Amino acid sequence: MSQTPEQNPGTVRIVAGESSKPKAGRGLKVGIAVGLALLIGGGAAVASVVAGNNNAAPAAAAPTPAAELRLGYFGNVTHAPALVGVSKGLIAKELGATKLTTQVFNAGPAAIEALNAGAIDATYIGPNPAINSFVKSGGESIRIIAGAAAGGAQLVVKPGISSAAQLKGKTLASPQLGGTQDVALRAWLGKQGYKTSTDGSGDVNINPTENAQTLKLFQDGKIDGAWVPEPWASRLVLQAGGKVLVDEKDLWDKGEFVTTVLIVSKKFADEHPGTVKALLKGHVASVEWLTTAPAAEKASVINAALKDSAGKPLAADVIARSLKNITFTTDPLAGTFQKLLQDGIDAGTTKQADITGIFDLRTLNEITGAKTSAAGLGQD
Structure with a gap:
């Protein structure tokens, strides 16, 4: 990796359909056909005529390594x-x-x-x-x-929030609208009885925000929490005094989620x-x-x-x-x-x-x- 995203977003084969056994006159017929093709349409027609009754499609170019x-x-x-x-x-x-x-x-x-x-x-x-x-x-x-x-995503909130019931009217962040943590947050809130909207309105305001900015907003008290992947969940806990309200592994069978x-x-x-x-x-x-x-x-x-x-x-x-x-x-x-x-x-x-x-x-x-x-x- 050359830079973190939040700070700088931005490797003809024609297969005969006939038996390979020689047949009388076959070579003469092919020779005449090729000669007529050359006279009528030039070399481009030769392959078509030679193919004759074989009905062979042109072979595709072999896959090559990307530059x-x-x-x-x-x-x-x-x-x-x-x-x-x-x-x-x-x-x-x-x-x-x-x-x-x-x-x-x-x-x-x-x-x-x-x-x-x-x-x-x-x-x-x-x-x-x-x-x-x-x-x-x-x-x-x-x-x-x-x-x-697998694993490594949590909803981290202010220390004073201890249950989902306290989230109404609060503002939470996710990395980006439609991202995996954004979807997890919205789906979980829906199961708690809250309505959310992709325009940010609803019972709980969801503000898609770049992770580094989320950390600063949380430290400044401008958001109430965020559903984020590691290391951002750990940074919110250890460097901004947040607490884990939801560890996503608790929402999945055997605690396994990709x-x-x-x-x-x-x-x-x-x-x-x-x-x-x-x-x-x-x-x-x-x-x-x-x-x-x-x-x-x-x-x-x-x-x-x-x-x-x-x-x-x-x-x-x-x-x-x-x-x-x-x-x-x-x-x-x-x-x-x-x-x-x-x-x-x-x-x-x-x-x-x-x-x-x-x-x-x-x-x-x-x-x-x-x-x-x-x-x-x-x-x-």
Whole structure:
């Protein structure tokens, strides 16, 4: 990662259909046909005539490695597979001659906008913006090719707030409208009996705000809380005196919910499958490192990557608390996506749709030798 998003947002074959056994006169007939073709239409007609009754379609050009892979991610600890994969050179190593360039975002909707506009080819992102893109494009925009992180999102509020009943009329922040934490917040408030609106009105005011600004607003007493990913939840608690009202893991079966997945443009994947495989190899290596590295080394590497982009590292207690709340995994927890879709519908940020086909985990499973499930929502 080169910079944190909140501070600087912004790799002819014609198959005969006949028996190969020689037939009398066949060579003479083909020779006459070719000669007539040359006289009538020139060389362009030759292939068509030679194909004769074979009815062979022109062969498509073989997929080639991309000259460049443009990768997006966020300056959050929940995106540590990207931070580590880029800073340790694990992704670039697998890409080989394909150039790796990166762009950092504050939240998912902005990353999706860049991907759909062709400004990036792949990105680490929360699940709800990925779902939104898939739905809006009729399944043609993106594919989820791996998981990256689970857990690590909380609603942190002022110390005086101890229950949902005290939130009426309060102002809460989320990273961006339609982002994963924004959807989680709106869906949870709805279950508490509150009405919210995407224009900020309702029983509880939701103010989508960049994470760094959210911290300052909370410290200044201008907002009452925020539903944010790590390290921002830990910063609100340890550096701004907030308290956790909701830990999102408590809302999910077995406490498992996906925070970050790796997606790729469908067009890019179709044109450069080898490059996508190389990206996945680097991603898998990064997740493996994160799951096996000693805690101190892991914190040090992640912090160094954040320092390069933000200009200063996280406090030791912040990164330690953040890492305790996150599980790094290549499993996208596909079984949770129907609930994620429903949460988006309830929040008013997603329309009802069939998301079958959103996953393509075949290459991931080929690399890992595992059988990560797409839960019936794609290929595995």
